[in-house]
Amino acid sequence: DSQMAQSPSSLSASVGDRVTITCRASQSISSYLNWYQQTPGKAPRLLIYAASSLQSGVPSRFSGSASGTDFTLTISSLQPEDSATYYCQQSYSPPYTFGQGTKLEIK
């Protein structure tokens, strides 16, 4: 099974900051890496799929990249509405494991 190590577990940043969240897979998952955003009491929302493809309707300040088994979600200019918990997920093979989550707070 592929385990996903996500970091940091939490961070605090200011509006306009560039923010980076990292996910490392325990084995090769090609580009089968997705990023989701979740706000309290809501279902997860797909942001990025296939490591770097932006889901329709998601602001262009969100981007994803990959290098081997390391994956990165970047928010180029943080906005107040980006306060949420972010999860990576591998969809290479079942079990479709999620990272532990990163709680992003706006200062």
Next chain:
Amino acid sequence: EAQLVESGGGLVQPGGSLRLSCAASDFTFNIYEMNWVRQAPGKGLEWVSYISDSGTTIYYADSVKGRFTISRDNAKNSLYLQMNSLRAEDTAVYYCARITYGSGSHYFDLWGQGTLVTVSS
């Protein structure tokens, strides 16, 4: 607009059973693979189970294998999760989620609002 709506959650005693449903609307349900994902209170997301579009291929997380059964009725545009021998650690919000293919990959692009299952005496 495509939508998934879960139902069937509630309070159940340890060792009890519950059946969750997920009703799909405004998309062609029978060509999509589906999943159940859960989230314990204050915790992260945990994938639970997968079923192919025809229902012939099924996978489970080790934590629920042998106790939970996923199924679907394409004529009714519905997904199900039969949960038996429930434990306190099964307490969670349960989401159904659709798989879509794109850019040589696949991902969970549509989620329901979730239904809460509480296992407690």
